[in-house]
Amino acid sequence: MEPQGTKVLAELETAFPKRRIRSERAFAEWGATYPDAEPYMQQLEGKTWDQLDPAYAVRRSDALGFLSTKHLVEVLPVYLRSLVEDGISSPAAGVLTQILTRPAPGKDTGLGTARFKALVDALTGSQRTAIASALHLFSDMDPGGSLGRAARYAFDSEWKRFLTGPDAPPETRDGRAKKT
């Protein structure tokens, strides 16, 4: 793996605490009709995010659109890790870039405006930065492709502003410079 990938994985490890997930009510808010809710909840129950079976999780990436905000935050690192490790082969890339894209004004796409805002609000600063790093890295893996463009669009729509370190892309650093 490229050094940048290793760095992003380390960011994910640090930003997302390894707490035991209680799967009860994982689909109560937005996912009552998710047909795989029961088996997915069984997979989550009592495990920390790094103990989850990544193959199962990414195969069921459709769960991301149904999960409650709290549970979405808890499993997000598994899917972000897949972006970094599996690149464009990640089965989760399509759904993940959709739910991480802020709906454009007047368009209630992806999670929808209210749920997207709730997601961003539920994340810590370091989690937002880790998401930004993962999306940015993934978009660089597929610059001319649809998945890479989708990741770039998601990054630009929201997460770019959280990436302000020395490794941030030039346009982000410019943005920070203009603010100060």
Add this chain to the structure above:
Amino acid sequence: MKRASRMMLGVIFLIITSRALADKLSDFKDAVSKTGCESIPYSDLQSDCKSQQSNVHDYCDGGKGPVTCGSESITRQLKDNIEKEKKNVEALKEKKRDLEDQKSKASDDNEKNRLTKEIEQAEKDIYEAGKRVDQSVADLDARKKLVDDAIYTINKCMDYRRAVMNIFATALDKVRGETDEDIKPLARQLRDMYEESKRGHEIAIKDKENALDTCNKSKP
């Protein structure tokens, strides 16, 4: 006698109706505490939902064929590779022609021997480069097959996902139409559950629409 029979029929009808209503109420009570297809209180729709969801697993999980084409850039790179290898073969053939020309004009035996060896090497290089062209063409053919297979699987996957979503839409219409006073509060709960989780189905379908678009752009 006739009156007694009519009364008896009326009682039987009432028993059957109240029993059916009790069963229906029980189905609704079960449904509000369940998730997925089991949150549908109508047995026919619930059965259809489970059947279509089984097809979703078959076609969307990769068991029936590829469900992603990766990036369009893969096809582009494979095509570029063929062109590059073909140009390489042409360049090597040109080199060989030059060497043969030089050899025909050479008068010195040492020079002729050297050129003969270089021509032999060029022939080997042409042979190897030709094999690389064949391999590149085979790679592109394999890519074409993967793309075609993925387009088929993704279309089926989308069809079944849409079928599941439509079953919930039908269930939503039916719960909206419930008029029994005991069932109404449960029907309202189910209505909210179905409406709130509709977006999840849409996201999953959109994901497959995007994947299909990528595959269509990936055709060689």
